[in-house]
Amino acid sequence: MVATAYLLGVSTRRVEKPAESLGVTQLSKSQVSAMARHLDEQVTAFRNRPLDTGPYAFVWADALTQKVREGGRIINVHALIAVGVNADGHREILGLDVATAEDGAGWLAFLRSLIARGLTGVQLVISDAHPGLVDAIGATLPGASWQRCRTHYARNLLSQVPKSAQPWVATLLRTVFEQPDTDAVQAQMTHVLDALEAKFPKAAAHLDAAQHDLLAFTAFPREIWRQIWSKNRRSV
Missing domain, CATH: 3.30.420.10 (Ribonuclease H-like superfamily/Ribonuclease H)
Structure with a gap:
């Protein structure tokens, strides 16, 4: 309970009520502070620990x-x-x-x-x-x-087109990531750039400048693409 309160930034005074619900009738400020110091030590040890389980690909x-x-x-x-x-x-x-x-x-x-x-x-x-x-x-x-994170880039790209066109552009970009292999990804990117160029040249130029960083995942095995093309777990 104290650890949760610590992580949430709950004040010493506000710790007393949940402590009472657990049967702790007396909890002084010094006791809470001592427990927080103990947690601080654990956090510091975790943050400074050696990174010895690598390599970290x-x-x-x-x-x-x-x-x-x-x-x-x-x-x-x-x-x-x-x-x-x-x-x-x-x-x-x-x-x-x-x-x-x-x-x-x-x-x-x-x-x-x-x-x-x-x-x-x-x-x-x-x-x-x-x-x-x-x-x-x-x-x-x-x-x-x-x-370059796929999820964040999609938001950047959509800002380059009218709101009415954003669903179409989002779907178009998504097709790049639905391809079965690297060659197909590259071919679909070319198709998407051509389609954008015909309607939204500014967006096409934006995507063209970002495509190499956006497609860096294709240098790695296909089975892990979904895990590495974004930092947003909801996009995999």
């Missing part, structure tokens, strides 16, 4: 905006998160850091910390197209390819 990078209390004020911070596939084929949370801004400096420091802890063998990084993140990936993981 695939890494997903993302940032979540969270509200925190700092100096008596509520402010937004960015939780930088990396998830990787380890040598056993299982997903593993590699790291978590908090930055005041989602900029290149924050991502660069975060990725360097993962490498210092043992991140190796990265073949593909999946993320959105945040410029600071993409630059940091290139600077710290020069041997890795970059997969």
